[in-house]
Amino acid sequence: MGGGGSSNRRVTFETDENENITVVKGVRLSDSVIDRMKEPSSPSGRPQSQHRPASGAANDEELKKRIAEELALERARRDSEAQKRRFFGKILERERISSNEHLTRAILRERAATEEERQKAQRF
Secondary structure: OOOOOOOOOOOEEEEOOOOOOEEEEOOOOOHHHHHHHHOOEOOOOOEOOOOOOHHHHHHHHHHHHHHHHHHHHHHHHHHHHHHHHHHHHHHHHHHHHHHHHHHHHHHHHHHHHHHHHHHHHHHO
8 A cells, every 4th residue: 555665554444234335444545535535526426526506616716726826936936046046147157257367367477477587587
C-alpha cells in the first residue's frame, strides 16, 4: 500500500448485513480522498458537477477564485524571480566593470614601474 516499507499493517474488510457497505479498517486516507467521499455522487460513481444546486455554483466560484489566486501567486513568484535575476545581473555587471578597472590600474602601475626601472637602468 503506497510506501515501500515492510511494516506489518493489519487491514480488515467487513460488510454489513445486507452486503451493501464494505468497511475497511486500518487504511489511512488523505483529506482530499475523504472530501471526495463526502461529495454526493451520481449512479456512475462520479461527483455530479453539472447538476449541483446553487451551493455547487458557489463552490465552483470559490474554486475559480482559489485558482485565480494561485495563478496570481505563481505569476508574482515568477516576476520576483525575474527581478532577482535582473538585480543580480546588474550586480555582476558592476563587479565585472570594477574588476576590469582594478586590473587596468594594476597594469598601468606595472607599466609605470617597469618604465621607471628601465629609465634607472639607462642612467647607470
